[in-house]
Amino acid sequence: MENIFTDEYFMKKALQEAEIAFEKDEIPVGAVIVVNNTVIARTHNLTELLHDVTAHAEMQAITSAANFLGGKYLKGCTLYVTLEPCQMCAGALYWSQISKIVFGASDEKRGYKTLGTQIHPKTEVISGVLEKECSALMTSFFQKKR
Amino acid sequence: MENIFTDEYFMKKALQEAEIAFEKDEIPVGAVIVVNNTVIARTHNLTELLHDVTAHAEMQAITSAANFLGGKYLKGCTLYVTLEPCQMCAGALYWSQISKIVFGASDEKRGYKTLGTQIHPKTEVISGVLEKECSALMTSFFQKKR
Numbered sequence: 001m002e003n004i005f006t007d008e009y010f011m012k013k014a015l016q017e018a019e020i021a022f023e024k025d026e027i028p029v030g031a032v033i034v035v036n037n038t039v040i041a042r043t044h045n046l047t048e049l050l051h052d053v054t055a056h057a058e059m060q061a062i063t064s065a066a067n068f069l070g071g072k073y074l075k076g077c078t079l080y081v082t083l084e085p086c087q088m089c090a091g092a093l094y095w096s097q098i099s100k101i102v103f104g105a106s107d108e109k110r111g112y113k114t115l116g117t118q119i120h121p122k123t124e125v126i127s128g129v130l131e132k133e134c135s136a137l138m139t140s141f142f143q144k145k146r
Numbered sequence: 147m148e149n150i151f152t153d154e155y156f157m158k159k160a161l162q163e164a165e166i167a168f169e170k171d172e173i174p175v176g177a178v179i180v181v182n183n184t185v186i187a188r189t190h191n192l193t194e195l196l197h198d199v200t201a202h203a204e205m206q207a208i209t210s211a212a213n214f215l216g217g218k219y220l221k222g223c224t225l226y227v228t229l230e231p232c233q234m235c236a237g238a239l240y241w242s243q244i245s246k247i248v249f250g251a252s253d254e255k256r257g258y259k260t261l262g263t264q265i266h267p268k269t270e271v272i273s274g275v276l277e278k279e280c281s282a283l284m285t286s287f288f289q290k291k292r
Contacts, residue, residue, distance in 0.1 A: 047218060048218075050218075051212050051216060051217055051218045052209050052212050052218055053208065053212070053218050053219075053238060053241035053242045054200075054208055054209055054238050054241075059200055062198075062199065062200055063198050066197050066198050066199070067197070067198075070197060071197055072193060072194075072196075072197045072198055072199050086237055086241075087233060087234075087236065087237030087264060088233075088235075088236075088237030088240070088241065089234075089237070090233065090234075090237070091232055091233030091235070091236070091237050092200050092234045094233065094234070095232075095234065096199045115263070116262055117233050117261070117263065118233060118261050
């Protein structure tokens with residue numbers, strides 16, 4: 001039997017979160033954290049609603065997953081996020097020692113890769129999963145804003 | 147009349163917060179955010195208590211100050227923190243556009259300067275204020291842990 005729990009499967013869940021952010025007029029970034037094929041955190045960007053620059057989807061997902069697990073380290077967990085993490089989020093992911101990061105669209109300007117933020121040496125990173133869909137949502141948002 | 151509101155004055159407030167963290171068996175880092183010589187946020191590291199890697203003193207201070215001000219940008223504010231910010235905290239400070247960062251002890255291993263994290267171009271940084279006192283608290287903590 002084919003395994004339905006692919007990276008695309010969970011990235012779609014993150015995209016659904018990004019769509020909720022879009023509908024709230026937030027920059028549309030969504031995230032889920034998965035352990036053993038189970039989603040333990042689902043979050044979306046809330047910086048405008050909360051008036052808080054720290055309320056990126058990834059930051060909330062890290063806090064939420066750690067609450068669920070009862071410990072601060074996210075070993076064995078995978079983060080799916082629609083946009084490449086920024087310096088802040090990559091820095092938080094470093095501390096969490098998360099096992100895997102999967103992101104959709106790249107962020108050439110503010111992404112951690114461009115800015116050289118250090119990721120934990122034990123963390124695997126996969127990029128470009130559902131990249132077109134993730135990018136399209138961002139493009140629509142900023143077109144709407146113009 | 148002499149101005150009592152010096153960087154040392156406010157760093158002492160941050161040090162008091164760091165001491166509270168020490169007493170809770172948290173890595174002793176404390177922070178305050180000041181606007182117009184008024185402290186609007188005072189926080190200390192709570193990563194152990196909250197099981198949350200994002201609960202650094204600076205992150206809580208940013209959220210707390212933004213709540214107080216009712217907006218997400220911290221223009222006109224100064225952060226006093228006993229230890230050089232890490233990648234995560236420096237990344238958050240970038241987004242906040244805070245006007246000034248004053249830190250005590252340097253963190254040669256995990257500090258944002260070593261790791262090359264980008265700070266907002268409009269943010270002024272001052273280091274080494276009450277450096278000995280800030281460092282001594284960290285040293286005592288890790289000696290106790292051995």
